[in-house]
Amino acid sequence: MIAFQGVNKWYGPYHALNDVTAQVRKGQVVVVCGPSGSGKSTLIRTVNRLEDIQNGRIEFDGQDVHAPALDLNRFRSHVGFVFQSFNLFPHLSVAENIALAPVNVLKKSRKEARERALQLLSRVGLAAKADAYPGQLSGGQQQRVAIARALAMDPPAMLFDEPTSALDPEMVGEVLQVMKSLARDGMTMICVTHEMNFAREVADEVWFMDHGVLVETGKPEDFFAHPRSDRARKFLSDLRSH
Numbered sequence: 281m282i283a284f285q286g287v288n289k290w291y292g293p294y295h296a297l298n299d300v301t302a303q304v305r306k307g308q309v310v311v312v313c314g315p316s317g318s319g320k321s322t323l324i325r326t327v328n329r330l331e332d333i334q335n336g337r338i339e340f341d342g343q344d345v346h347a348p349a350l351d352l353n354r355f356r357s358h359v360g361f362v363f364q365s366f367n368l369f370p371h372l373s374v375a376e377n378i379a380l381a382p383v384n385v386l387k388k389s390r391k392e393a394r395e396r397a398l399q400l401l402s403r404v405g406l407a408a409k410a411d412a413y414p415g416q417l418s419g420g421q422q423q424r425v426a427i428a429r430a431l432a433m434d435p436p437a438m439l440f441d442e443p444t445s446a447l448d449p450e451m452v453g454e455v456l457q458v459m460k461s462l463a464r465d466g467m468t469m470i471c472v473t474h475e476m477n478f479a480r481e482v483a484d485e486v487w488f489m490d491h492g493v494l495v496e497t498g499k500p501e502d503f504f505a506h507p508r509s510d511r512a513r514k515f516l517s518d519l520r521s522h
């Protein structure tokens with residue numbers, strides 16, 4: 281579903297992605313972890329070309345992301361992307377936020393898009409909030425709306441970049457719960473997160489990055505019990521001592 285082949289990216293002289301090769305199969309959940317600045321955000325942002333690469337190849341759902349004929353805006357709208365910041369439109373209701381791209385990009389009727397928005401809201405546990413405005417919701421609720429908004433485009437896979445890092449601690453669980461239920465329903469996901477319990481419970485694979493290198497990949501039980509590299513051992517012991 282998602283493939284990185286020999287991906288290299290530099291920010292000026294800084295080698296931010298160093299020859300990354302890895303694949304995510306359909307239905308797989310990958311958790312990407314690693315120290316701050318290791319290239320996790322850069323890696324997942326290359327998938328929808330929020331970051332360009334200097335060499336290598338990336339495929340998403342059979343599509344060469346760098347194909348010259350690619351309609352970038354259309355392509356991006358089908359890559360479900362959830363960021364730390366929710367970026368909902370404050371002047372649109374929750375349902376309108378979710379229906380916006382389906383109406384504008386998929387040319388769905390307003391009625392159809394709203395019905396689907398309501399379904400998705402009940403899926404993320406917010407059926408009662410359809411006509412509320414983002415400012416009336418908690419951070420955790422807004423992030424769940426952002427997930428519903430991404431799902432409304434029927435993405436073949438979802439990418440999460442630290443979706444719970446900006447939330448108050450008591451709201452982290454409700455967002456992770458929604459992500460877990462997506463995973464259970466077979467969604468293909470790459471999740472950048474420091475939530476190692478989520479990784480243990482939900483990930484099929486953990487990818488550990490350091491200094492732009494994908495240092496190791498493995499099943500969570502193997503990665504957490506027997507990290508192979510010194511760098512991963514240090515990362516895990518630093519996490520535990522926090």
Ligand code: ADP
Binds near residue numbers: 294315319321322323
């Ligand atoms: P992570 O998400 O793992 O914290 P990032 O992918 O955000 O790491 O960043 C990887 C490295 O690339 C960091 O050293 C960061 O400072 C650098 N970097 C990220 N974005 C830019 C940019 N737009 N320009 C220059 N350097 C950047």
Ligand code: MG
Binds near residue numbers: 320321322442
């Ligand atoms: Mg990041």
